[in-house]
Amino acid sequence: MRDEVNYSLLAHNTFGIDARCFRFLEYADIEDAQMVAKMLRGIPTPPLIIGGGSNLLLTGDYDSYVVHSAIKGHEVLPADDADHLLLRVGSGEVWDDVVALCVKNGWQGAENLSLIPGEVGASAVQNIGAYGSEASHIIYKVEAVEISTGQLREFKAEDCQYGYRQSRFKTEWKNRFLITHVTYRLSKQTGNLNIEYGNIRAELERRHIDNPTLQQLRDVIIDIRNNKLPDPKVLGNAGSFFMNPVVGREQFEQLLAQYPQMPHYHIDEQHEKIPAGWLIEQAGWKGRSIGPAGVHDRQALVLVNRGGARGADIVYLCQQIQKDVLDRFGIQINPEVNII
Ligand SMILES: Cc1cc2nc3c(=O)[nH]c(=O)nc-3n(C[C@H](O)[C@H](O)[C@H](O)COP(=O)(O)OP(=O)(O)OC[C@H]3O[C@@H](n4cnc5c(N)ncnc54)[C@H](O)[C@@H]3O)c2cc1C
Structure with missing residues (x-):
């Protein structure tokens, strides 16, 4: 576990704001997360749980604990039918690396969410969405440590009350859980890709692509996004x-x-x-x-x-x-x- 005091959050928010926090705790596995939960119990001000800080604006120093997941890695598990698989990912993985992994292996479901900044834990909090897809379409299970008890809890997607950029983690469960893993259910059969949103179809036509592969669709989405949105590393x-x-x-x-x-x-x-x-x-x-x-x-x-x-x-x-x-x-x- 990483434990820092008077720590700069500059590298932890995409707005590039140089604010500091009183204490920074980073958990790298479930046991760490349980230890962090114990340290958080009884602190006077709620902790700030962050991922990549890409949906965050810091208006000043944070006089309390900031918590970050550094749980890495993934495992592939069997799903309920032969056409699907389950991908269980550590909450500290970068979301777009997960999309790249899926696309490379021909697993369908995450491709329209290419290049959304942030980490895996936040994908399940924010219900990230783009181009007609959202994380809740592929989230199978969320694992988290409950801060008040240190217990490991598992939530099915149905428990998380997903809506447009909304989830229970943003409302009644806010600051109650440290997410450790998110499991996505992906299709092994590719086809019927969702290309009807934004400029995707027009861009595919421009490239003379009739039936895009997952990789071609990802490449088009990345190009459209790069043209439209500023790269946080630059601006x-x-x-x-x-x-x-x-x-x-x-x-x-x-x-x-x-x-x-x-x-x-x-x-x-x-x-x-x-x-x-x-x-x-x-x-x-x-x-x-x-x-x-x-x-x-x-x-x-x-x-x-x-x-x-x-x-x-x-x-x-x-x-x-x-x-x-x-x-x-x-x-x-x-x-x-x-x-x-
Ligand atoms: C250029 C750009 C483009 C973007 N485009 C899109 C887009 O197309 N679609 C979209 O939906 N969003 C978009 N976003 C917003 C952002 O990428 C998402 O909201 C993303 O999910 C934030 O991830 P993060 O890891 O940075 O989370 P943060 O901003 O750090 O945190 C987001 C929320 O998740 C919680 N959280 C994070 N990790 C954990 C954890 N381990 N346990 C418990 N809670 C946790 C935080 O407490 C907070 O409530 C964009 C942002 C940028 C900068």
Whole structure:
């Protein structure tokens, strides 16, 4: 187990914020996680459990314990039928390495989630999603150490109440469990790949590919993502900063009459979803900056650290954008990123 005091979190958040924590604990196996759980019992402020810190904005030093999983490795296990297999992975593995492993071995199910930053533990907390797929489609089981008892617990996907970027780990189970392993159920039969979302089909056509292999689909998704989203190693960011707001039918009809070009997604009879990126762009923020905190010039939903920004700089920019969007459209947009 790793145990550090007054530790810099710079390498642990993709916004590139140089904040420190009072104590940093890293568990490398289940026994370590149980020891960490014991150390956390009775501390006055809740711990901050982190993966790669790619959905995190640190607004200052964290005066308590920060916990990270360094559990590595994977094992392949038989599934309930001959067409599938189970892949049990340590929570500290990098998510995209898992996707690469699956694609290399011809195991289908994770490919549309290529290049999403972060680690395996968080895939099960965040229910990561992209291009019509989400982690909950392939999560079979989540193993975790319960902080209050040190006991090892196992949850089936059905127990985790997965929804759009949501899970029980983000709500009633928040700060209660240290995830140690996630088991994914993958198909050994490849076919019927999901290529209908975003620009995937157009990009495949451009490359004259009719029936893509898993690897070709992964390559296309990686290229599309690299073109659209800034690489956190080059430009600090946490992906989509805001959630897409859902508005009531009456407000939506009024807005659509005023802005007929406004993109929108049907939720139900009463509600419609509007892309926050469009609202931010219309409010004139795309590509703009306040000091070192900026709005990405290719994707208005992404706030970036142009160099040396503090968490407070990003929060100030966030508030100015929220205010302008509210003034102009009467819509409150809220951060998706975990602001600490
Ligand atoms: C450029 C970019 C693009 C992105 N694109 C997407 C996208 O397409 N789709 C998408 O869904 N997300 C996207 N994201 C957001 C981010 O990648 C995901 O939310 C990811 O799952 C975060 O992983 P992480 O390991 O960095 O977790 P962190 O941000 O460190 O933590 C996320 C949550 O998981 C919890 N957690 C992490 N590890 C553990 C553990 N071992 N035990 C218990 N709890 C744990 C944390 O407490 C926190 O609540 C993007 C981010 C960036 C920077």
